[in-house]
Amino acid sequence: SLQTFAAGFIGRPLLSTRSKDLKAYLNANGLSWVEDESNAESCYKRNFIRHKLLPIADSEFANATENCAKTAENTADSLRLLNILAGFEKNHLPLAQIKAIPPDLQATYFYHWLSAKNLPVMDKKTIKQVLADFLTARADKNPYFSNQFYQLYRWQEAIYWIENFETIDEKCEFIWNTAEDFIFPNNCGRLSYKGDACQLRVKFQQRKSQKLKTHQHKFHKTIKQLLQEQQIPPWQRVNTPYIYAQNELVSLGFAWSHQQKFSNNIQLNFNFSD
Template sequence: MPAIVAKHLLPFLRQQQTATRFLIAFSGGLDSHVLLHLCAALQVQYPYWQFRAIHIDHGLQAESPDWAAHCGTVCGLLAMPLVQVALHLQIPPGASLEAEARQARYDAFAQHLQTDEMLLTAHHQDDQAETLLLHLLRGSGVDGLAAMPAVRAFAQGWLGRPLLGCSREDLAAYAHQHALHYLQDPSNADSRFDRNFLRHQVMPVLRQRWPAVARTFARAARLQGESRQLLHDCVQEKLPYYQGSCSGTLAISQLRTASLALQAALLRSWLANAGFLLPSAKKLERVLHDVLLASADAMPCVCWAGCEIRRYRDDLYAIRPLTAHDAAQVWYWDAHQTLVLPTLGITLIPEMLGAWLPLARDAGGVTVRFRQGGETMELPYRGGSHALKHLLQEAGIPPWQRERLPLIYVGERLVNVVGVLQVNP
């Protein structure tokens, strides 16, 4: 059994108790070809593990169709099922080709990864060292300096990197021993790209002085990963003590009793748990200062891709960016059918009318409107008519949600503020 299998791949796969199906990211290059070849051999010995491969053609090189054909041939010879995806990427002016290609590639992986399947990539020890250096040069904290974890959640399953303990030299030796015919992407030699610059210009100089630099950096990344896990576990235990009055919020007054370092850690864990992209250091600093330290009646908002941080009273909210919405629109509703409000992604059902449903036609029909100001609602159990503005304040509805609440009218009477208040005839 090859040393790479015995020491790295086999122990890694045996540790994945919840995953028995694996999708191999196969570019056709040295690293991924070795991983594919290793997995194909294991498939024969361990049939309860199921492997298949995926090749992504970014459409950025004239030779990419030939590369796709090569990958098809290799997988055919190894009896490895292959999914081929052509992206035909167009890189926007000023955008990073590396970043755009990587994002598109992982989006494609996520689309094709099946439930409880693990994506396997061929990242190795030298990749880990380069990643650590890149994050260090960007001023990253413990999350960045932990570099690439061996396993993490991804899409409907996981992403695994079984070769992180192997050097590029180990993989090249295996490829030579087994006469693997792998592809050479000319862009990998282009030192305009940061990772290539580190690989070809910086790491060789460091290796001359410190021969084991890649292994040392990889060990440092692993230790940072352990620190990150300890920090994560500690912060997760503390988060419930900072819960706000509404589900999914944090209590600002409670947060402000913590140190700045703990505040930052709590915010990052809270956002990660909710599935948001983590903010940059500058954005996080704005949350800590512009939002947490704002006066109670202020309405600060800090935004980044896919997330808005807002506060209302003592609660801190993380929400998806608000979509465009015209509060002046009026919908006429045949209340015996469902009504979809497309700008809000809300579906109204007849049951929301309750006892008003049989009375709706005689009372002048049903309309759905939104707040314009000055609305009132009759609450028999409290006596008389009450300003909707005050009722929403009493219910603790944040201001940015108020004009987005569907108001159901029977005739000219407001009978339901969806999700907040309903009155019976």
Template sequence: KDQIDVEVAAIHIDHGLQQESPAWSRHCSDYCRQLDIPLETVSLSLQSVSGESLEAQAREARYATIQQLMQPGEILLTAHHRDDQAETLLLNLMRGSGVKGLAAMPPLRHFAEGWLARPLLEISRSEIEAYATEHKLKWIDDPSNALTDFNRNYLRHEILPGLTQRWPAAAASIADSASHLAEAAQLLDQESYKLLTGMIAAPGRLQLEPLLQQPRAWQKLLLRHWLQQLGLPPPPRKRLAGFVQQLTADSQRIPQINWSGVELRRYNNQLYAGRRPPQHDATTEIEWRTEQPLKLPSQLGELQMLEGRHQRLMVRFRREGDSMRWHSHQRSLKSIFRQLEIPPWQRSRIPLIVDNGAIIAIADLAYADETTLHLDWRRQS
């Protein structure tokens, strides 16, 4: 830290999975005190999650904790090395990953409001151990790293040694392949970004026609990139492939897939993606004194009067047979929603403003004839 004139701090995460973990925390504390490096120690209490390995839970909890501790612009440095990179590629290969997964770990990526860097990614484990021994550095080996019950440890102790015996540069060659795949993934990312720019209709909406002009493989890739841009997890590969096949089906149908709390659907030649909304009681009625904004239930956002006479109104949601006088005709809400191109699954969650039993506004989307209100519906993102 003296040579490069930067502030350095350390983070130690105690997962609470080993009896020796208090001693490990003391080791980190003593070491950082000797080097005059501030240390943040956090103890975790992991809960068993069905269908998820303890190894994956610990990793997710560790990174989530570090993410909360990092300040904007800070850089997290991890000690992942070339052998780790080879293991990661092999693990992802066993999972059937695509180009991005087989690119393994990037040397630098955005993380929290800063960066995550892996400066040792091109250095082997043996080189690091030799350096530590030569400079008499003290370290602790986690005994769980010897357990071959964990997939990564199985690769490390059972598979890679055999590969290295046959091909001495196996780990380096595998890591090189990851680097080549990372370059290919970057090119695909750049091209996907260009193509998506002309397809996005609105936040969470994608135009279908230009997507269908692309080859099937590009369709799946573009959908994955679009979902990633929205901050949504990727769908299972087979489900996405099945959904893409349905996109050329009868336009009256509304194909959809659901996964991990996310919904992806087609409607009116557009795709809609977003997190599944919470359950909503459509029978709810709320009195609204319009001089104050109205907070809506079920994460539906807030209504505010921008123009109009302050009064006492009712806010409710769609019912069978609802209608409103709109464009000089009494029209059913169903026909108005169709003209506004509002997808069917969203209609029951749109607040209706009622005065003396008559619907005078559909949120801020449509107003009854002769209504002087002007509203703002701030949807909750």
């Protein structure tokens, strides 16, 4: 079994192998192993089931443990298939997709989309409130929800699930030697440079009233205008780098600059998955 976990994966290749089969193989090949002492403690629910309930079931019903394991495996496969068919593996859920579900099942639908992310899901009352806020807010509003595990944004008629990230201090300033990639302090993105190496300054100051001239336009535009025109989502906006050559704002990492070399050479990649 290979499952996503945070930014990586958890591999459990022997999960489907029965304990007695595994021990038989180890003994037959003279291999030793380390037993987790907590496996014998029945105060944990999984151990209570294993040591107390399953032996009773096996004594009453033939192959009860094996049948339970097969049922659990089949159920997990069915749930994974349903998640794929419903599009739950994606990190965004179109509002139209929710509205197509009968109203009394919308909260359940939303719950399963969240639970497919393998993170703790909020309680039913909170789910209903969040869903109501996201479905009924005016078109010019962008509802937002966050907890200790993730954030939810409503943007362009969909709900987006984004892992929590640290806010970069706007007072911080970074010197970027473009011979190497610049990794964001919160690991949400990176900047690359294709031309001759130089030194640039990078800030994350969120001055949306500041102006920048691009090579596509004759006049300067505010950062807010550019972000809106290019439909940059809110979780990227708060992580947009302001890049300076000496004291002049020359780029936001996107292909926006009145200087051709910066427009062509600077590349911005975010680590947010869709």
